[in-house]
Amino acid sequence: MAKLPDNKKLNFIQNHPLYRSSYQKLKEFEKARIFCCHQMDHLLDVARIAYILNLEMNLGLDRELIYGAALLHDIGKSRQYEEGIPHESAGEALAAQILADMPKDIAYTEAEKQQILTAILGHRRLRDNPEPLEALLYQGDKLSRACFACPSQAECNWSIEKKNMEIRL
Numbered sequence: 001m002a003k004l005p006d007n008k009k010l011n012f013i014q015n016h017p018l019y020r021s022s023y024q025k026l027k028e029f030e031k032a033r034i035f036c037c038h039q040m041d042h043l044l045d046v047a048r049i050a051y052i053l054n055l056e057m058n059l060g061l062d063r064e065l066i067y068g069a070a071l072l073h074d075i076g077k078s079r080q081y082e083e084g085i086p087h088e089s090a091g092e093a094l095a096a097q098i099l100a101d102m103p104k105d106i107a108y109t110e111a112e113k114q115q116i117l118t119a120i121l122g123h124r125r126l127r128d129n130p131e132p133l134e135a136l137l138y139q140g141d142k143l144s145r146a147c148f149a150c151p152s153q154a155e156c157n158w159s160i161e162k163k164n165m166e167i168r169l
Helices: 009-017 017-029 042-054 063-074 077-083 089-098 110-123 134-145
Strands: none
Touching: 009 017, 009 063, 017 077, 017 089, 017 110, 017 134, 042 063, 042 134, 063 089, 063 134, 077 089, 110 134
């Protein structure tokens, strides 16, 4: 069996005190939520879908870059609940701090950090000519939602155009 990669970047992100405290607050805010939540299942679903799309489209983006962006993309959601700040803006600021704290021997390059921050900012609304990682994160985020099977679909305030109402390959 092949040796699995060590994923030092992802482990750093997940164990960073700012990430852990933000994630824990978000978990508390969403513990009684009947709609889609933003916990690890969602974050990993987004990462996996985005990585599959990356492979299918032959984009050549690094797996740890995609997974890092996915782990960080909703980290600002707790600040949205607390302060009303759009979570993509809050998430960009939190992610910038976490990425800046990453030790040099495992850190993303400056260009990769910027790709991650741009992807976090753009994951809710796809702009014209998005960067590849930004488009992947957007698509992975939307495709990760199984609205067609959600028991709370009728109460959801997402428009029908925004809801993922079918299995897509």
